[in-house]
Amino acid sequence: MSILVVGSVAFDTIETPHHGRADEVLGGSASYFAVAASYFAPVKLVAVIGEDFPTRERDFLASRNIDLSGLTVAPGRTFRWTGRYHEDMNVRDTLDLQLNVFSDFSPVLPDGFRDAPFVFLANINPGLQGGVLDQLAGPPKMIACDTISHWIEGARSELLALLKRVDLFVINDEEARLVSGERNVVRAARKILDLGPKSLLIKRGEYGVLSFSPNSIFAVPAYPLEEVFDPTGAGDSFAGGFLGYLAQTNDLSEANLRKAIVYGSVVASFVVEDFSLRRLHTLTRDDIERRYRQFVSLTEF
């Protein structure tokens, strides 16, 4: 089954404390999600790029079985973000942000995209995320969305309206606190489920993921890595692996959701091993299966 993703495609400049820097490398929530999901299912991408977007990167996305007919080229430059990671790589500062063509992004779904059974609304303005749902042909099997603190604080009513329309909300622990006003993660999750989503995935970076649904909690650690080069995109890659596996298996049982969370964690664990999406240039599905089995060994008792 196919997956529709709407989000950003960007160029990132990244500074790290121990692994140097990368300048103007492919980034953006939709890029990470799409490539991660592409290991499992066909992906339809809706995003905007500028006239400066190189053929090389477009070809890379196309080579991953990603349908680019919703990738609009607008006059101007592609979205750019510059960030610097702290010694504690869970913390980063934004040094520069140039929205460029992204500032006028108003996603329009091509006809062939409107009936995608799986939909991921990557981080953009929640009003625009809602506008994507308005364009769908009918209710898909699953709508998932992400957001960031910027929208939780600045577009709260739009976000709350959106949450009533989604099946799954994917955020990190700090965002969960901000949405709910609760410091304790379990109470925060309960409050968020009351806002509409049927389930909630809370990403905790190097500490793993907590999944909440009305009758079940699932906790899984992150795969322990000796080197984290660049955590950028880990959350979107997690979501891509997760929804990709669900779309491939077309099974929304609790047991399969849990396997999907582990697949998402596995893909994210590879992504952070190099800057940008570089690790995914060589990663194979066999590599994913191998690390999935290591994940089982890591956690079973």
Add this chain to the structure above:
Amino acid sequence: MSILVVGSVAFDTIETPHHGRADEVLGGSASYFAVAASYFAPVKLVAVIGEDFPTRERDFLASRNIDLSGLTVAPGRTFRWTGRYHEDMNVRDTLDLQLNVFSDFSPVLPDGFRDAPFVFLANINPGLQGGVLDQLAGPPKMIACDTISHWIEGARSELLALLKRVDLFVINDEEARLVSGERNVVRAARKILDLGPKSLLIKRGEYGVLSFSPNSIFAVPAYPLEEVFDPTGAGDSFAGGFLGYLAQTNDLSEANLRKAIVYGSVVASFVVEDFSLRRLHTLTRDDIERRYRQFVSLTEF
């Protein structure tokens, strides 16, 4: 099989951001460890208390099948600690510390304690921890030890000497960084294993536990709780449940070590549900088994 524990018995005064405070309640590393371990195996306690230690608390410890013949009463007052937890309960400040009788503590093992098959050296000066090992009748099945930043920074050479003599080192993630000089937890663990211990347990508070041995890594999340009243003693209770289960089962296989880590996590998850050791006044082994099964549901995929 029995467990010897050497450490502190104290009175704690604890301030929390949302659950009020508790004044002069039973605390200390050896108290938490001993009571937690007592659910699984007989415990022999070596510690010092002052003349002010109430019969009520002594009776509680004795009621838990803890051999108190190594609990010395010294002239003066019992060790006292006052701490305040932050909004983020992983962080606390020490407001007051009165070592009192603990300042001259030099543990002496009663004869019947020297051949205990399981030994836990709770947090005290690493020189004194080594002195305990000198008093053992022969090599036990397992020696485990804990420490804190104070000794890692202030008694490093004594600690390094001790680490060559222990099977298992139990510390938190910040202490692991301090011992190893490595920020990354996997690299930190590898460096620490090179210092002597056969295995290493890294406690990460609400994020669970990582276990490292030369050929295996085990990661387990913490049990998600809606209310954490008082995290004091969680680490020692974890160690108590862990070593208690090992002593009860007398099985040091990797599979059983993993089960023991989950039992330790379960006991710790109860301890933090109330101040001091209060929750353990009513906790039953059945409660532990029930939550162990919930832990399986929480983590299986």
